[in-house]
Amino acid sequence: MPAWEQQEVEIEQEVLHVKRTVEQELQKVRDAGRGDLEKMEEDANFDEELIQIRRRIEKATNLLQKGLVEREKEVKLLLLATLCREHILFIGPPGTAKSELARRMSMVCRGNYFERLLTRFSVPEELFGPLSMKGLEMDQYVRKTHGYLPEASIAFVDEIFKANSAILNALLTILNERLFDNGNKRIPVPLVCLVGASNELPESEELDALYDRFLIRKIVRQVSEGGLSQLLTGVAWEDDDVEQAAEGEASPVDPSIDDEEEPVLLVEDLEKTRRKAIAGVAVPPTVIDLISDLRTFLQNKCEPPVYVSDRRLVKAVAMLKVAAYTNGRSQVNEFDCLLLTHCFWQRTEDCDKVDDWLLSQLSVDDGAKQVKYLLKGLFARACRAQGDAQKCAAIQGEILQVKALLSSKVSALRNTLGGEFASIRKHLWIGQDDAEAIVAAISPLMEKNKAAVEDLLGEVLVLEVAMSRRTEPHILAELLPAYWADFIRNGPVQR
Numbered sequence: 001m002p003a004w005e006q007q008e009v010e011i012e013q014e015v016l017h018v019k020r021t022v023e024q025e026l027q028k029v030r031d032a033g034r035g036d037l038e039k040m041e042e043d044a045n046f047d048e049e050l051i052q053i054r055r056r057i058e059k060a061t062n063l064l065q066k067g068l069v070e071r072e073k074e075v076k077l078l079l080l081a082t083l084c085r086e087h088i089l090f091i092g093p094p095g096t097a098k099s100e101l102a103r104r105m106s107m108v109c110r111g112n113y114f115e116r117l118l119t120r121f122s123v124p125e126e127l128f129g130p131l132s133m134k135g136l137e138m139d140q141y142v143r144k145t146h147g148y149l150p151e152a153s154i155a156f157v158d159e160i161f162k163a164n165s166a167i168l169n170a171l172l173t174i175l176n177e178r179l180f181d182n183g184n185k186r187i188p189v190p191l192v193c194l195v196g197a198s199n200e201l202p203e204s205e206e207l208d209a210l211y212d213r214f215l216i217r218k219i220v221r222q223v224s225e226g227g228l229s230q231l232l233t234g235v236a237w238e239d240d241d242v243e244q245a246a247e248g249e250a251s252p253v254d255p256s257i258d259d260e261e262e263p264v265l266l267v268e269d270l271e272k273t274r275r276k277a278i279a280g281v282a283v284p285p286t287v288i289d290l291i292s293d294l295r296t297f298l299q300n301k302c303e304p305p306v307y308v309s310d311r312r313l314v315k316a317v318a319m320l321k322v323a324a325y326t327n328g329r330s331q332v333n334e335f336d337c338l339l340l341t342h343c344f345w346q347r348t349e350d351c352d353k354v355d356d357w358l359l360s361q362l363s364v365d366d367g368a369k370q371v372k373y374l375l376k377g378l379f380a381r382a383c384r385a386q387g388d389a390q391k392c393a394a395i396q397g398e399i400l401q402v403k404a405l406l407s408s409k410v411s412a413l414r415n416t417l418g419g420e421f422a423s424i425r426k427h428l429w430i431g432q433d434d435a436e437a438i439v440a441a442i443s444p445l446m447e448k449n450k451a452a453v454e455d456l457l458g459e460v461l462v463l464e465v466a467m468s469r470r471t472e473p474h475i476l477a478e479l480l481p482a483y484w485a486d487f488i489r490n491g492p493v494q495r
Helices: 003-042 048-065 072-083 098-109 124-128 133-137 165-177 205-212 225-233 239-246 267-280 285-301 310-326 334-342 350-363 367-385 389-418 432-468 473-479 481-490
Strands: 088-091 113-117 154-158 179-182 185-188 193-198 216-219
Touching: 003 389, 003 432, 003 473, 048 072, 048 098, 048 267, 048 310, 072 088, 072 098, 072 193, 072 216, 072 267, 072 310, 072 432, 098 113, 098 154, 098 193, 124 165, 165 179, 165 205, 216 334, 267 310, 285 310, 285 334, 285 350, 310 334, 334 350, 350 432, 367 389, 367 432, 367 473, 367 481, 389 432, 432 473, 473 481
Parallel strands: 088 193, 088 216, 113 154, 154 193
Antiparallel strands: 179 185
């Protein structure tokens, strides 16, 4: 056999050996991802206490939305706000069950309930209680707060943006610091969640601080045409219920809630769960970067800019921790960030901007371009090494870091897709309809992304095996022809 034929056979054998080794390594990565998925399904991080809390949350969800139509999202957000000790704002027309949800929430928690409708002429006494006559006789300016907002656990304030300056200062302190200035004393208030409602967004700048106090904001719409038949036939109305509806009530309070022998959710349990979540759930750098990029996008790239305060950022991260903890996880993941759609908007048209941006970031991996660029540099160095043992070992060490990064990405994508988006479909705080819409939007892009990352990992493995065998440049050209063409085209002529 001529020498040149012998050389071609050796090159072909070397290339086949490298490709077989790479395929075996890829299979190991796939098997590892499958094992991670099985382990994730078997070893859910639910202790007995958390299981009980989840059962109570699910029971409360069923009770709150019983008899209501197309209010699953509002119910889940109200429960999440209560669990986080945050406040929620419902924006929508009258008769859409905004006050009904607040009343049911107070019955679920068995907390003191306060409700008031504000007008431009409302006075502080309507919210905080009348002045004490006996106190005035003793030169003390104190209020009798029993039965008013300072002693409520769950409160509902309708047309909240009609609050005037006489009400605003005290209301802001109650909402944020949970304190009330009564005379010369500042007393703590037991408020867990205040449900604000309005037919319109605030227009005056003096209301911006009040608007920012509501971490979760939800636009409540009328029942759709598809749900009208269920709305009109699903509830048996009594005469008293019709009278309530005629007076502006959206629907009767479900008596089954009040018939519970014990509270479904204790206020003490809510606070305990929140504290455990804040202390025990980690926020990985990827999530921090995602939130930071979202804020930059909203404030610098949207027109008009969408302001997100530092306080809102901190509270939103705390909310994500609670969401992750109640889903049995020890750290926040990117899918939890979908809840930020209800936190980071100022005007109604901003909701779609936040939603679209989050979905695009969850389904596209911009880091692949950086890895591709890095791999081109490693390939060029491998060619210049020309089989030198020391240089090949140094390059192989850098390749191992890239390999670990891509392997973790492949495993994460395979787990998400192989688990049929269980992190979204089984998410405690994402409604079923929303979950299906999210999956339909991101699954094609994630499939494409997975294929691209696996191809990139295959190229990294080819280079790793080649360096372990101290492969010559002419064989590297056969293994990775596209990289070789780029190396020849862009590399200095003298090299």
